[in-house]
Amino acid sequence: MSRIQGYAKNAYPLANFLAPLRGARYTAQLMKLIRELTFPLIAILAAFLVGGILVALIGDDPIQTYALLIGSALSWPDGIGYTLFYATPLIFTGLAVAMGFRCGLLNIGAEGQLTVAAFATAWAGISFANSSAWMLIPLTCLVAIASGALWATIPGVLKARFGSHEVINTIMMNFIAVGVASALTQTYFKQQGDPILETLPIGDGAHIPRIGQIIPGIPARIPLNMAFVVAVLACALMYVFLWRTKWGYEIRATGANPNAAEYGGISVKKQIVLAMAVSGGLAGMVAINEVLGYRYRYYQGFSPQYGFTGIAVALLGRNHPAGVLVAALFFGALTRGGLFVDIFTEKVSKDLVLILQALVILFVAAEAVFRRRMGKTESQV
Amino acid sequence: MAEILSFSILYSTIRVATPLLLAALGGLLSERSGVINIALEGLMLAGAFTSAVVTHYAGNPWIGLLAGIGSGVFIAAIHAVACIQFDSNQVVTGTAINILMLGIPTLLSGALFETTGSTPQIPRANLIPNAPAVIAFALVPVIWYVLYRTPFGLRLRAAGENPEAADTAGVSVAAIRYTGVLLSGALAAIGGAYLSIGQSSLFTRNMTAGRGFIALAALIFGKWRPVQTMLACLLFGFAEAAAIQMQGVIPHVRVEYIQIIPYVLTMVVLAGFIGAARAPRALGRPYEKE
Numbered sequence: 001m002s003r004i005q006g007y008a009k010n011a012y013p014l015a016n017f018l019a020p021l022r023g024a025r026y027t028a029q030l031m032k033l034i035r036e037l038t039f040p041l042i043a044i045l046a047a048f049l050v051g052g053i054l055v056a057l058i059g060d061d062p063i064q065t066y067a068l069l070i071g072s073a074l075s076w077p078d079g080i081g082y083t084l085f086y087a088t089p090l091i092f093t094g095l096a097v098a099m100g101f102r103c104g105l106l107n108i109g110a111e112g113q114l115t116v117a118a119f120a121t122a123w124a125g126i127s128f129a130n131s132s133a134w135m136l137i138p139l140t141c142l143v144a145i146a147s148g149a150l151w152a153t154i155p156g157v158l159k160a161r162f163g164s165h166e167v168i169n170t171i172m173m174n175f176i177a178v179g180v181a182s183a184l185t186q187t188y189f190k191q192q193g194d195p196i197l198e199t200l201p202i203g204d205g206a207h208i209p210r211i212g213q214i215i216p217g218i219p220a221r222i223p224l225n226m227a228f229v230v231a232v233l234a235c236a237l238m239y240v241f242l243w244r245t246k247w248g249y250e251i252r253a254t255g256a257n258p259n260a261a262e263y264g265g266i267s268v269k270k271q272i273v274l275a276m277a278v279s280g281g282l283a284g285m286v287a288i289n290e291v292l293g294y295r296y297r298y299y300q301g302f303s304p305q306y307g308f309t310g311i312a313v314a315l316l317g318r319n320h321p322a323g324v325l326v327a328a329l330f331f332g333a334l335t336r337g338g339l340f341v342d343i344f345t346e347k348v349s350k351d352l353v354l355i356l357q358a359l360v361i362l363f364v365a366a367e368a369v370f371r372r373r374m375g376k377t378e379s380q381v
Numbered sequence: 382m383a384e385i386l387s388f389s390i391l392y393s394t395i396r397v398a399t400p401l402l403l404a405a406l407g408g409l410l411s412e413r414s415g416v417i418n419i420a421l422e423g424l425m426l427a428g429a430f431t432s433a434v435v436t437h438y439a440g441n442p443w444i445g446l447l448a449g450i451g452s453g454v455f456i457a458a459i460h461a462v463a464c465i466q467f468d469s470n471q472v473v474t475g476t477a478i479n480i481l482m483l484g485i486p487t488l489l490s491g492a493l494f495e496t497t498g499s500t501p502q503i504p505r506a507n508l509i510p511n512a513p514a515v516i517a518f519a520l521v522p523v524i525w526y527v528l529y530r531t532p533f534g535l536r537l538r539a540a541g542e543n544p545e546a547a548d549t550a551g552v553s554v555a556a557i558r559y560t561g562v563l564l565s566g567a568l569a570a571i572g573g574a575y576l577s578i579g580q581s582s583l584f585t586r587n588m589t590a591g592r593g594f595i596a597l598a599a600l601i602f603g604k605w606r607p608v609q610t611m612l613a614c615l616l617f618g619f620a621e622a623a624a625i626q627m628q629g630v631i632p633h634v635r636v637e638y639i640q641i642i643p644y645v646l647t648m649v650v651l652a653g654f655i656g657a658a659r660a661p662r663a664l665g666r667p668y669e670k671e
Contacts, residue, residue, distance in 0.1 A: 054485075058492035106472050164651040165660070167472050168601060171419070171594055172644040179644075183637035305483075311476055349491040354484030361477035362459070365469040 036323075039367045040316050044330075047359035051352060060348050068344055069337035069352075079336060081211075081222035085294075087332025088224075089114075089286040089303070091231040093310025094317060094324040095238050096282035100166075101319045102242060103275035104255040109155060109170025110283035111307025112177035113148040117284030119181040120147035121291045122298035125202025126189060136205040141288055148284015149277045151177065156276025160269035166276070174307070182300050189298075198299030208292045225293030227285075231328075234282065235321040241278070242321075251275050283307065312357050315364045331357065390622050396580065398618030399514040400425065400572035400589075404596035405603070405610050406520055407568030411457075413528065413605060414561030415541035415554075415663045419475035420460050421569045422593025423482035427452040428570025430486035433500045433577040433584035434493070442509045442578050446571065453570025454563050456482065461562040465555050468667040479593070487586055498586030500577075508582055513575035518611070520568070525607040537561055541661035544668040554668045569593065598647040605661060617643040 052062035073083050093110045100107035107113075124143040128136055155169035182197055189199035208227065212220035242248035253261040254271040262268050290302055313331055317323030338353035404421045411418040431452035436445030460478055463469040487498040494501060528534040539547035540557040548554050572592075577584040599617055603610030624639035 054488070058489065106470075108472065108476060158648065158652055162652040164648070164653070167417075167419070168597070168651055169648055172598060172648050175591060175594065175644045176641045179637040179641040183635040186635060305480070308476060308480060311473065312480075315473065347492040349488055349497070351484040351487040351491070354480055355488060358477045358481035358484065361473060361480070362463060362469075365473045365477065366463045366467040 036318055036320075040318065040323075040327075040364065043316070043360055043363035043367065046363045047356050050359050051356045054355065055348055055352065058347050060345050065341055065345055065348055065352070069334065069341050071337075072340035073333035073337040077218055078222060081218060081224045082336045083329065083333045084228050085222065085224040085289075085332070086335040087328045088228045088231050088289045089306045090309055090313050090328035090331050091228075091235065091325060092282050092285045092289070093306045094313030094328050095234055095321060096279045096307075097310045097314035098317065098319040098321070098324050099238065099251075099275060099279040099282060101314060102255045103251045103271055104258060105156075105159075105272065105275055105279070106167050107152065107170055107276065107279045107283075108167060108311065109152060109173050109307070110279070110310050111303065111305065112170065112174035113151045113280040113283035114286040114290075114303060114307060115174075115177040115181055116151045117144045117148035118287040118291050118302065119184065119199075119298045120144070121287040122199045122202055123184075123189070125206040125291065125296075126200050129203025129205070131203070131205055133205040133207075136203060137208060137292070140202070140206045140292055141285075144284045144287035144291070145281040146284070148287075149281035152276045152280020152283065153273060156273040159276075160272045178300070181298065185298065185300070196299060197301075199297045201297050202291065206292055207296060208288070210293070223294050225289065227289035227293045230285065230288055232325065234285065235325045238282075239321045247274065283310070309357060312361045312364075316360060390619070390626060393622040393625065394615060394618040395514055396618075397621045398614040399517045399579075400575050400592055401596045401599055401617060402517040402521075402611055402614040403513065403572030403575065404569040404593055405600045405614055406517070406524055406607065407565035407572070408597055408600045409524070409565075409605060409607060409610055410537070410561045410568070411565035412561075412600065412664055413541045413661055414537050414558045415544060415661060415666065415668070416461070416464050416558050416562050417471040417475065417665045418460070418562065418565050419472055419594075419597060420457070420478040421565070421596050422589055422591065423475075423479040424453045424456055424566050424569035425573035425576070425589045425593050425596075426482040426486060426587070427456045427566075428573030429577040429588055430482075430490070430500070430573075430584045431570075432574035433503065434489075436503050436507055436578050437501050440507060442503075442507050445578055446509065446574050449570045449574040450567045453566035453568075453573070455566070457562050457566025457569075460566075461559050464562070464667070465558050468669075471665050483587060486584065490584070498584075500584040503578060503582045505582065508578055509575075510579050513571055513579050516571060517575075521607050521611045528607065538661075540668075541663055544663050544666075548668070548670060554670070558668075569596075572596070595643055598643055601660075602643070602647050602650050604650075604659070 048066065052066065055062040055065050073079050093114065096110045097107055121140050121144040124140045125136065128139060151173065155166045155173060158164045158169055159166045185197060185199050191200055208225055210220050210222070211224045211226070211228065212218040212222055242252060250261070250266045251271050251274065253264065253266055254268050258268045286306055291298060295302060309331060313324055313327045317327035334353045334356060338350035341348050341352060342350040404425055407424070408418045408421050428449040432445040432449030435448035436442050439445060456478060460474055463474045464471045490496050490498055490500055528538065536547060536552045536557050539552060540554045544554045573589060576588055595617055599613040600610055602613035620639055620642050624636045627639065
């Protein structure tokens with residue numbers, strides 16, 4: 001405990017400021033929370049600062065742009081509704097990437113896993129279109145999770161069995177996923193004469209309800225659907241899995257120090273495969289939002305890089321389910337606000353959001369920039 | 382007829398292979414020095430965009446190419462500083478740069494030309510359709526020579542294989558790695574420029590369309606060696622060229638299945654099925670001077 005306080009004293013002005021309030025264990029936890037929050041917040045501020053300079057350079061007013069960005073994301077009900085809707089897939093991919101990180105793996109294949117899952121989900125929704133909703137919704141959800149998990153298990157097994165790096169394999173499998181899904185779509189599931197590369201619609205029974213149809217006061221035009229509730233539940237489940245089960249413990253032990261884990265009797269190879277499978281299953285759940293809750297079909301290019309944004313979400317959320325939830329909401333708000341910036345500013349386009357995302361990743365990854373200045377070097381992730 | 386077909390396949394193989402080869406050779410220099418470079422895609426985009434814009438304004442493709450190289454080096458410098466100076470996770474930083482370069486060209490072209498990501502058409506006389514291909518294939522023996530026959534090449538390989546030993550021998554691992562990463566930015570940018578001011582006559586949003594990743598695949602397929610990497614690029618180029626030519630010829634085989642062959646092959650090679658593919662030993666490991 002003294003180490004934590006001594007550490008905080010040097011590096012964290014806010015923690016130092018709160019030091020007179022220091023009571024007992026409770027304070028140590030508060031210090032820990034502050035420490036966890038400091039760098040993500042600095043990274044966001046730095047990203048907005050650089051982004052603002054860019055906006056000014058191309059000849060718009062940064063303050064006005066940011067006011068528009070944030071204001072349009074927080075308006076009721078549309079702003080909030082759309083922010084939650086855009087956050088939903090990012091919660092899933094953020095959890096997926098965080099799951100990998102916890103086991104020391106970098107799953108940059110969430111994009112491929114969710115592509116395969118979306119196609120497979122649409123396939124199930126079309127093939128069993130005549131089933132009742134009681135059958136079809138659980139079935140399609142299961143297909144989404146299983147197909148994502150399966151796609152991610154392949155690089156997991158290749159790593160465990162042959163030691164081939166999961167980063168390269170997941171990148172390769174992203175491209176294979178798009179190729180296979182689009183070939184199968186064109187061969188078996190495309191409507192004759194449809195100019196867009198998309199499947200037939202799924203059966204009505206597979207549609208999951210919008211929040212607006214359940215809770216009065218939220219207009220049903222907002223596509224926010226039950227997948228958001230599933231996403232929040234997934235955060236809670238992931239916490240329980242990682243910190244309250246033996247499997248989760250073994251995955252974290254492997255991520256923290258594979259040699260020590262192996263020495264302690266944990267099969268590192270098994271953990272790698274398990275972590276990749278769970279990670280892929282989480283990524284696959286994006287299909288619940290996109291296919292079952294929004295578009296009711298698979299079409300090529302439906303994902304604006306959800307899998308890669310998931311890396312930003314996981315890093316910013318410090319690979320913790322609660323952090324992932326907050327970070328996904330933040331990026332969801334940026335996506336919503338970006339659309340308004342696109343329309344209502346003179347020169348800035350919604351690409352500003354992509355740039356902010358990239359800058360957040362850069363600054364979070366290079367947090368030693370800030371650490372060193374504070375006399376502390378400790379590389380994370 | 383058959384001869385015309387085969388000649389045109391050869392020609393388009395080289396056309397497809399050129400940008401891959403340039404980016405892959407760049408990646409080779411970075412990765413042999415010990416720094417993972419999955420930012421090749423973003424570096425190519427930087428080169429493609431900048432050279433198209435500068436060629437449009439300057440009316441001279443060579444000035445455009447130089448500016449493109451400059452932008453590639455600049456973006457690579459961000460990667461280098463983050464990875465070498467601040468020990469960032471190299472894959473994460475590379476991913477960030479790829480996302481960044483998806484956004485920046487589109488934002489700038491919107492502001493400069495009021496388009497959604499493309500630059501104005503460049504007149505035919507101001508294009509360089511062949512020079513980058515010549516540069517690419519001429520660089521293969523040059524890089525081979527530098528890598529295996531010069532002190533610099535030895536140091537570069539040492540920084541990637543055994544940085545501690547290189548350091549003990551008086552080599553600045555950081556300086557070598559900076560050189561490797563910055564050179565990768567320059568080469569990948571030429572590859573990108575070939576797309577915008579060589580093959581076509583403008584920049585379009587995300588015009589590399591994953592070529593940076595295929596280049597990475599070729600680099601691994603070629604086991605991080607220059608000549609093998611060139612052969613891998615030609616093979617991948619041939620697969621793509623054949624896929625385009627065969628479109629519709631065989632009714633039941635979709636083009637997509639041919640296009641994914643390079644990715645599948647890379648996974649097979651990486652798993653060690655076609656001889657051992659060994660990455661530089663210190664690849665991805667930051668080096669902290671004792």
